[in-house]
Amino acid sequence: MAQRWMLLGRFQTLGEAELLVAALAKEGIGADLRGRHAVAIEPEPVEVWVQERNAARANAVLVGTQEAVVEKESICPRCGEPSPASFERCWKCEAVLPR
């Protein structure tokens, strides 16, 4: 029984693609990374492929991860300023941000 695969998305970094693959795996959706071997040599987009029967669910996961990235920020417990979630300390008052 041949499985049909479709391209879910292209990512500039392997990290972004792996984040999506991990999110898909959590939903029980198997994904295939393509093009990762080229990344080490030159920056080529990494492709995430899923089986066609999982396409609709996979797309929902993709949208969910993109929203999560956009909304990911830490609110400073001291001054209330939002900082990117990657920051360990508030950009404004340097209080340690909650994880």
Ligand SMILES: [Zn+2]
């Ligand atoms: Zn602060």
